[in-house]
Amino acid sequence: MNRSLLVVLLCFICFIEIPSHAQSVEEEEVTYKDFIIDSENVWLLTTNGILKQVNLNSGQLAKSTTTIDSMVVAITKDRKGAIVIGDTAHYLKQYNKQTNQxxxxxxxAGKLTGIIFDNQNRCLLVTKGGLVDPDKQQTYFPDNSYSGNKSIRFIKKGWVATPAYFIDSHDRLWLGFNYGEWGGDVFAFDANKRRFIQLKKDSIQLGLNPVFGFCEDPSNVYISGGVSHMFMTHGSILKVSDQTINSLLLSRDVETPVNVTTMQPDGTQKEGIMTTWRGGHRIGPVAYNPVDKCLYFFSQLGIHKGELTADLSDIKQWQNILTPELQGSGGQQFAAGPGMNVQKMVVTADGTLFFLADHEGLGIYKNNELRFVK
Structure with missing residues (x-):
């Protein structure tokens, strides 16, 4: 092979290889798992461990912060307002606004799920192996007597699934589990006395109630969750008063006749009625609005608002205030149906509603207007 032909061949190989390589390094799609409001900014945590700070007004990235060497797995704000994270190198880090460090x-140690601080600004970690006091290096895990779901066999010193978590104004740390078609479970931990609380669960069936999120009003804690499995959808909101859990709302599919048209062998069409199941809400996060004193929940049918003075056991008493068009999520771990595509929802002191969508980022709903930052 002469030299000129070899040069042409090498150029041709480079021409076809470079585009091929470029296509293989397409940017990975970003999905979100948590957020923390910090004054005029929001900290957004992605599922692949990237943390970024975005200005809530402009939607632009805020001033750059010092690079974090490892991926971030959990984020929170302590009682003094400082941002705290846990990373894959097993370090807990605090952000200093003044030094930007x-x-x-x-x-x-172990697998970290969440970080919380009680009213005395003492830290507790939610890990795969239980609740951990990082200062004393002590782990707390409940025995089976605290469980309200007898369909799930506990692994010794380890949760079966990743819990949702929430600490209320009385320093009770709530842990909720979503087992899909096998329902859910809920535990409460007294952060002051460092012990689990025996909840009264006799009036509910946790085997039918997956747990997705928590919130509180001045008097009560609320627990939300839902599931779509096979061809059925249902969701629930539970109310906790004086350590007793009762049902507030149960939304299930109902038998619904629908008109159908079928083609006959002779080419004609025939009108008929088919029975299907519709109307159930697959309930995700729940939030309390201190301004209008209403509860809000998200489901596949939108964001709904209910006045606490109404009979909220009736789904008709809940008003659909917003139906955002969101990209769907993948399936669930423990059910044959779609997963929840909104992971968290909170209402701030001025009545602004924030919700975190998997793909769209942070939804901000204020004065009947919706916008997203990401």
């Missing part, structure tokens, strides 16, 4: 404040 992250500082190590501790370490942890």
């Amino acid at each position: 992250w500082h190590d404040i501790g370490t942890y």
Whole structure:
């Protein structure tokens, strides 16, 4: 082979290889798992561990922060307003706004799910192996007597699934589990006395109630969850008063006749009626609005609002205030149906509603207007 032909051949190989390589490094789609409101900014955490700070007014990235060496797995805000994270290198870090630096404040072992601070600003970690006091290196895990779902066999010193978590104004840490078609479970931990609380669950069936999220009003804690499995959808909101759990709302599919047209062998059409199941809400996060004193929940049918003075056991008493067009999510771990595509919802002191969509980022609903930042 002469030299000129070899040069042409090498150029041709480079021409076909470079586009091929470029196509293989397409940017990975970003999905979101958590957020923390921090004054005029929001910290957004993606499912692949990237943390970014976005200005809520402009929607633009805020001033850059010091690079974090490892992926972030959990984020929170302590009682003094400082942002705290846990990373894959098993460090707990705190952000200093004045110096724009992250500082190590501790370490942890195992798989980290969440970080919380009680009213005294003491830290507790939600891990695969239980609740951990990082200062004392002590782990707390309930025995089976605290479980309200007898269909699930607990692994010794380990949760079966990743819990939702929430600490209320009385320093009770709530843990909720979504087992899909096998329902859910809920635990409460007294952060002051460092012990689990025996909840009264006799009036509900946790085997039928997956748990997705929590919120509180001045007097009560609310627990939300739902599931779509096979061809059925249902959701629930539970109310906790004086450590007793009762049902507030149960939304299920109902038998619904629909008109259908079928083609006959002779080419004619025939009108008929088919029975299907519709109307159930697959309920995700729940939030309390301190301004209008209403509860809000998200489901596949939109965001709904209910006045606490109404009979909220009746789904007709809930008003659909917003039906955002959101990209669907993947399936669920423990059910044959679609997963929830909104992971978190909170209402701030001025009545602004924030919700985190998997793909669209942070939804901000204020004065009947919706916008997203990401």
